[in-house]
Amino acid sequence: xxxxxxxxxxxxxxxxxxxxxxxxxxxxxxxxxxxxxxxxxxxxxxxxxxxxxxxxxxxxxxxxxxxxxxxxxxxxxxxxxxxxxxxxxxxxxxxxxxxxxxxxxxxxxxxxxxxxxxxxxxxxxxxxxxxxxxxxxxxxxxxxxxxxxxxxxxxxxxxxxxxxxxxxxxxxxxxxxxxxxxxxxxxxxxxxxxxxxxxxxxxxxxxxxxxxxxxxxxxxxxxxxxxxxxxxxxxxxxxxxxxxxxxxxxxxxxxxxxxxxxxxx
Ligand code: ADP
Numbered sequence: 040x041x042x043x044x045x046x047x048x049x050x051x052x053x054x055x056x057x058x059x060x061x062x063x064x065x066x067x068x069x070x071x072x073x074x075x076x077x078x079x080x081x082x083x084x085x086x087x088x089x090x091x092x093x094x095x096x097x098x099x100x101x102x103x104x105x106x107x108x109x110x111x112x113x114x115x116x117x118x119x120x121x122x123x124x125x126x127x128x129x130x131x132x133x134x135x136x137x138x139x140x141x142x143x144x145x146x147x148x149x150x151x152x153x154x155x156x157x158x159x160x161x162x163x164x165x166x167x168x169x170x171x172x173x174x175x176x177x178x179x180x181x182x183x184x185x186x187x188x189x190x191x192x193x194x195x196x197x198x199x200x201x202x203x204x205x206x207x208x209x210x211x212x213x214x215x216x217x218x219x220x221x222x223x224x225x226x227x228x229x230x231x232x233x234x235x236x237x238x239x240x241x242x243x244x245x246x247x248x249x250x251x252x253x254x255x256x257x258x259x260x261x262x263x264x265x266x267x268x269x270x271x272x273x274x275x276x277x278x279x280x281x282x283x284x285x286x287x288x289x290x291x292x293x294x295x296x297x298x299x300x301x302x303x304x
Pocket of ligand 1: 053056057058076077078079080081082083084085
């Protein structure tokens with residue numbers, strides 16, 4: 040797999056608080072990467088720096104796009120805005136949809152902001168709404184949708200520009216667990232299912248389990264990276280080499296008593 044985002048030695052401080060205290064991270068094209076950690080561990084700061092919303096105090100973020108590598112930190116404000124508008128998609132906890140607009144108008148908005156004529160923008164938005172199971176709800180205003188439906192409109196709005204990377208910050212934080220799982224499946228399916236990359240901040244273990252890789256932050260440091268490949272968990276901590284562990288089996292299966300187990304934090 041190719042690396043699409045490469046962060047090196049990121050530092051971001053607010054006064055005495057080191058939100059990022061030297062984070063290096065490679066995001067692979069086509070993966071679903073979850074960023075986990077306690078509140079205040081630096082998750083949102085990392086997501087915002089990776090997405091060019093926030094400039095780090097030190098360190099670099101490189102976007103290896105098909106057209107060439109872009110050094111996100113060296114772009115001026117206008118170029119960073121253009122990157123966020125044209126290359127990245129965003130889903131936030133509250134969706135940040137415009138309540139006065141209908142579902143289809145909300146989903147079409149990023150295209151119209153790029154100058155796509157309204158009929159074409161709405162046609163493409165309608166396709167995304169249908170893909171996300173929202174056919175028939177196109178003309179509803181956001182207040183007339185359930186929380187899960189509104190978040191799927193937010194997913195459609197993120198996907199409509201066909202972004203290289205989708206960034207999601209607690210996208211299901213305001214939803215119950217069943218709806219949360221549905222929205223997450225829609226988000227992952229519409230991103231990695233189409234070969235695109237997802238970076239999602241979450242505190243929900245159920246959501247992280249749906250992702251192919253999980254990094255855990257503590258006090259602005261990555262303290263663990265866990266990948267899930269072919270039924271095996273691979274765990275890496277800064278201090279040690281990677282270890283492979285079997286995830287807990289769904290039903291009793293034979294396992295040697297000495298099977299290696301990782302730190303299942
Ligand atoms: P998380 O997303 O894991 O909850 P954040 O990235 O939001 O963590 O914040 C990491 C640390 O940086 C926290 O201690 C937080 O209080 C601090 N922080 C984040 N943003 C700001 C800000 N704009 N001003 C001051 N402190 C901030």
